[in-house]
Amino acid sequence: MVSPIQIPNDAPFTPEQRAWLGEFLAKFLASDSSAPVASGPSVPVTILYGSQTGTSEGLAKKLLKTLKKGNFEPEIQDMGSYDPARFPNEKNLLVITSTYGDGEPPDSAVALHGLLMSDAAPRLDGVSFSVLALGDSGYPDFCKCGIEFDTRLEALGGQRIFQRIDVDVDPDAPFAEWSKGVIAALSPNGSAAPAAGAAPSEPAETGYSKKNPFPSQVLKNYNLNQGGDKETHQIELSLTGSELSYEVGDALGVYPVNSASVVDEIIAALPFKAGEVPLPDGGETSLRDALIHHYDIGTLNKSIIQKWQQRSGSPFLRSLVEADDKKAWETFCWGRDLIDLVLDYPADFSDSEDFVSILKRLQPRLYSIASSPRAHEGEVHLCVSVVRYKSFGRQRGGVCSTFLADRMTDGVKPGVYVHSNKAFRLPENGETPVIMVGPGTGIAPFRAFLEERKVTGSKGRNWLFFGNPYRATDFLYEDELTGFVNDGTLQKLSLAWSRDQKEKIYVQHLMLQNGAELWAWLNDGAAFYVCGDASRMAKDVDQALHQIAQEHGKLSGDDAAAFIAQLKKEKRYLRDVY
Ligand SMILES: Cc1cc2nc3c(=O)[nH]c(=O)nc-3n(C[C@H](O)[C@H](O)[C@H](O)COP(=O)(O)OP(=O)(O)OC[C@H]3O[C@@H](n4cnc5c(N)ncnc54)[C@H](O)[C@@H]3O)c2cc1C
Ligand SMILES: NC(=O)c1ccc[n+]([C@@H]2O[C@H](COP(=O)([O-])OP(=O)(O)OC[C@H]3O[C@@H](n4cnc5c(N)ncnc54)[C@H](OP(=O)(O)O)[C@@H]3O)[C@@H](O)[C@H]2O)c1
Ligand SMILES: Cc1cc2nc3c(=O)[nH]c(=O)nc-3n(C[C@H](O)[C@H](O)[C@H](O)COP(=O)(O)O)c2cc1C
Known part of the structure; x- marks a missing residue:
């Protein structure tokens, strides 16, 4: 008998579902049965994942291990290297994908997603599928990429064998529910299913991890x-x-850890006496401790405002909720925190427990x-x-x-x-040239890359594009970077000081100025890395790369796009953007 795992109170389940999931998860994690329960021909399954920072990939691998313990013939495929000609021949397709940017697919999934959404997509009659969509409800386009895959696979004739589950940040409980659901659907009479609760063969996590920081x-x-x-x-x-x-x-x-002074301000304005409250992972503590260490009192989102509105009676919040307009939500949430709701839209909470019940855990x-x-x-x-x-x-x-x-x-x-972010690694071959574009804090992984290339004595050439507002105040790691230039680690350092002159100079402007040489590096097999701001910089850098391929590679727009798609496929165009 294993003890049930505590499912967080803020997980979107009823108490009964939480209890059931807790028991299922405990069995799922405790069992190390490795004997397949084989009977009849094995069931082919393709697990197709799209991942930017490794979470979906990790879940896909976990599922692969579980399926291997049943009478399945599972295969795992990264969307970045999947051959779309295979689509119509798939029997059972399990899609796990996150959403990035402004509701976009992860980088490696862009091409496949584009093809599937286009008129060139094949019919998928006879393909059974299910989708696990990873996301964060703090973003306006929650789980958009997974939702699009789910809708499109059905529209193309695929048969949904288990409902899509949308994961709001913490995947454990929804992943367990989805895995159980798809396994049951793939093996309706249970003949192919792994032994009850069969788990991935890796040992249970004992060391420090996300759950045990x-x-x-x-x-x-x-x-x-x-x-x-x-x-x-x-x-x-x-x-x-x-x-x-x-x-x-x-x-x-x-x-x-949240600011104690903001927490005290919130508590002082609440219409009830602060008491003990449940913690997201079980247990109890004081409201003050919970708000400092365990609950999100930061930026607002649609979900919290909907719950607040039900208790506040504010006509303005009511109209916001009823209009349900994306732009209006964004405008209201931008620059406001929980303290603004507390002070400006007083709401009727029965007690501390009722208050924390509408909050998400601190991430x-x-x-x-x-x-x-x-x-x-x-x-x-x-x-x-x-x-x-x-x-x-x-x-x-x-x-x-x-x-x-x-x-x-x-x-x-x-x-x-x-x-771990396996999708953002230095080339295995130390002789491969590397181009790094990292303005602002985007410099972070490239300081690490340069240190690594130096310590390991890699012979490949390195070119760094860095930018920030002013040279005098914002040249991060100046001594180290000039040291890398002087000792021959860094062959080229291109610096874009955006505000040292009237016209803005950004990293992409320096890329374009050095377009012929950059194109030559790419032709020499260079890997191209981008880190930093996702919303503007990474898009502009991408555009500059297309422009260089057209101007210096003499490629048409379509051919430049195909060239860059190929770079991505070869894992020579990698991004760590946020
Ligand atoms: C893979 C990855 C790597 C990252 N690497 C780095 C890194 O190396 N260095 C780094 O600094 N960050 C990095 N980040 C970002 C980092 O994770 C945090 O998002 C960042 O530090 C902000 O978190 P915070 O808790 O301080 O702000 P939060 O409390 O999360 O607040 C941010 C929010 O404040 C609001 N806000 C911000 N500015 C304004 C404004 N001017 N007006 C109104 N509202 C505003 C916005 O709603 C914004 O979303 C990375 C993110 C990812 C996903
Ligand atoms: N997701 C989050 O919660 C979060 C939190 C923190 C930071 N971020 C992102 O991470 C980025 C890093 O912040 P940071 O403070 O290190 O630096 P930054 O704001 O990205 O600024 C670095 C340099 O990039 C320039 N820049 C502005 N727009 C650009 C564009 N379109 N193309 C190329 N360069 C551009 C800036 O110039 P000017 O300023 O002179 O225009 C500045 O010189 C922030 O921009 C922010 O978007 C996200
Ligand atoms: C820069 C950035 C943009 C994101 N955009 C969205 C979004 O638009 N919609 C959403 O639901 N989730 C969004 N997310 C959340 C991710 O989908 C979520 O963290 C997911 O678990 C990541 O999985 P992965 O590591 O497999 O890529 C975003 C995350 C980051 C860092």
């Missing part, structure tokens, strides 16, 4: 900017004693790792842009970046874990 000692924390408006912190943490390891290209997950933030483990043994470094802004008359701060910059005092040890 390592309390890391802060070694250094200082501002990399030399004055000026921007504030970018170098955070150096110790991994000693954690047994955590990472590769350059990985990210570090950090659990933030960790990811940061691209800025160090090579071979250059800084036992340490991990981050390069963090501190989010500070004033809106609606209030000075505000991003939860995690201000925690890292301001609130890691008095021996506070931030809880951290390594988020």
